[in-house]
Amino acid sequence: MNTTDLHTLTGAYAMDALPDTERTAFERHLAGCEACAQETAELTATTARLGLAVSVSPRPELRDEVLRRITTVRQETPREAGAATSVPRAAARRVILSRWALAACVAAAAAFGGVAVWQHQRAEDALDQARQAEQSAEGAAAVLAAPDARSGSAKLGDGATGTVVVSKRQDRAVFVVSGMAPPPKGKTYQLWFEEDGKMRSAGLMEPGRSKQTVLMSGAVGGASGMGVTVEPAGGSGQPTSAPVALMPLPA
Template identity: 40%
Template sequence: MTAELHILTGAYAVNAVPEEEAEAFKRHLRGCPACAQEVREFQETAARLGSALAAVPPPRLRNATLAQVARTRQWPPLVAAVRRPRAAKKPPIRVALWGAAAAAAGALVFGLVTTNTEPGTDPAQRQLASVNSVLTAPDASTAKGAEPGTATVVTSRSQGKIVVLAGDLPPLAPGKAYQVWFIGKSGVHSAGMLADDGPHRTRPVLADLPGGIDRVGITAEPAGGSPAPTVPAVVMVNLA
């Protein structure tokens, strides 16, 4: 039961866990700092995704909604009382987890759809939509670094994508910036720079998932980036 609770962080962050499982997960959070931190990261990411894509609904949407309200029955029709069947047995925890994961995906996708009524053409909006797609993929896998600061890596092999989320990293010296590296049998390859996104947090890094990598590292490099790491990693995340 405890091992399975660890995978509920994403669903719990968007309030998509059934009430009974949510209570059990709350108790689990009190004794698991790693899961508590991961929940905070997912909540911050979900909030940034929603706020970045927020848009004022067009007037036609309000008019259409009011017109539909005027045509909709406000009270249910009177019907004879129907005896409700006995509640089915509670499904096993693994079935409930699949439902929670699906609900989490639906919650985030719903937020993107309802906050942007027109197809987005802005590159930042498309980037955030792609990040959201990886975070809510059915096969999304999460790994977390153990060093000071926070770094979470989410991969989806079905989409062939990887997302790196980082925050609370040590302050940088002037002229320095954080750079993300993919590390594996084929060597070390840059995945891009971490851009600031407010105090103590950075924007998600989205990249194609290369084959054969088993670690993701973050180093402090010159602001323009380096062709290879020049210093030891500040954070190292093992994917295996």
């Protein structure tokens, strides 16, 4: 594939529609092509706007329905290989087996109770995560679709491009990134607002995703810029490493 062909792939890359080989080649091309990096950042932000603008919220009663159903689904116990199927004839054998069966039933009842509690908690956790993701997506969509939304784009290094979109009326910002290399093991990317020379945490990015749209945590306030650093999993109160990206917020 020649350079002319690579220049035509900005739209397909922004929509995540390239096969692995072409995506790898295009990301190498992005590192040295300012025009493609700029166009890719703008198209990625536009794609995020279009996608989030048509997102559909689940019906309000879905949570209660999931929690109700999860408690009625019984987990099958594993069957032991080679289990005997014949009925013992000796009365003593029946008594012993009956005692073992009773003990097994008691143990199974306790186990099923524990499984039900575990399943219920897992369902609650999943619903909380889904609810947070839904709220974040709705917030990002609102910023991206705001009439006063302003955006600025920049190259972040290693072929990555970033776009920050700000709505002054909503006092919120969204960060759209593509081509982001995964953070080191046990680390995460953390976003920051820069205000009067100080950094204020604006949330974490999802590890392992090269393309994502993130609603930055907290109000923009008087921030004039934003940054991205590599931090320990869970984030830090203040940056502990040099920024991998610094961008001014659009006026």
